[in-house]
Amino acid sequence: MIQPFENLEHLKQLDELCPIHGVNLIQIDRELKMAGEEKPRKPAPYCPMCAKERIKEKEQQVIEHNLNAAIYQKTYNVLMRDSTNAQELTEASFENFKAETPEERQFLDFAKGQVKKYLDGMNGNTLLTGGTGVGKTHLVISIAKELNEAYRAKGEPKSVLFINLTEVLRDIRESFKFSSKEGYYSRMLKEVDYLILDDLGVKLGNAQGQSKSAWEEEFIFDVLSHRKNTIITTNLSNDEIANLYSERVASRIRTGLEGNFFKVFSIKDKRYSINTLKGGRQ
Known part of the structure; x- marks a missing residue:
């Protein structure tokens, strides 16, 4: 079983499987205070594979943003910056x-x-x-x-x-x-x-x-x-x-x-x- 958050306590493996990856869902087995909510509750179950993919996706977005910024520094921004x-x-x-x-x-x-x-x-x-x-x-x-x-x-x-x-x-x-x-x-x-x-x-x-x-x-x-x-x-x-x-x-x-x-x-x-x-x- 893949766990992207191994250091997180109170993790519970569920019998329910991820429909995409076919692995067991995981849930944090304790109530937490969620942003924008008044009462604490248990977070929704998550697929560890999906979680890893979302992390990778965000990392890729950051990389692409930085690449685009570097390209614009050498191209589009030149006119107003250096003219x-x-x-x-x-x-x-x-x-x-x-x-x-x-x-x-x-x-x-x-x-x-x-x-x-x-x-x-x-x-x-x-x-x-x-x-x-x-x-x-x-x-x-x-x-x-x-x-x-x-x-x-x-x-x-x-x-x-x-x-x-x-x-x-x-x-x-x-x-x-x-x-x-x-x-x-x-x-x-x-x-x-x-x-x-x-x-x-x-x-x-x-x-x-x-x-x-x-x-x-x-x-x-x-x-x-x-x-x-x-x-x-x-x-x-x-x-x-x-x-x-x-x-x-x-x-x-x-x-x-x-x-x-x-x-x-x-x-x-x-x-x-x-x-x-x-x-x-x-």
Whole structure:
């Protein structure tokens, strides 16, 4: 006879058998105070085999919970934990992007279309280019959120990260421990499934139009060389990218851009306040 609670006194074996396992039921042969009940009573008989299975089941649930938590730490949680979101755009979404002109509607449709392409298995970069304040950052943050939630809903959480490239490069250069900070960002930017690089080409210690430093070139090349899916915003044209970066970096930026490139021509500056975003379209 199997007893999972050998150290428990007052156990009594009954003649009644468990209908599942065919073993004798056991009962604690004394009255006990049950939670939520006023009067003490003898507990219901139990099957020792069923009891062991329930214990194993609970242990498995705990294991699965911890595994899921570990998976989410490396995937779904990355976006809100590690991104360098601009505070004003924390609330950004496709729903509150103000698409009032034909070009703005095309821009919004393009961003939504890129989400669908990636969810359907596309590998390759996406590039959004245009002047300051036309909504590029708003839309790529929206893309990041949509991808993050969609993969979670599919039961296949992926890591999505939004990075303002200017902030990251400045943080590395100003760090007291340069190499460790560079290594930290390098690993993180290489390893995520979907990386959003905002503000490619913004000056950082260089006058606009001058070539980037050898270190900055190498850092960007190293990151892009290890990636399949990178979503990039810039206010540079193709020619300006070619002038600012070496051909090897420019070619990495152009990886898979056929049909995945949108250039804004006439959208006016539409930078949002936090109140505008929370209230939706004006």
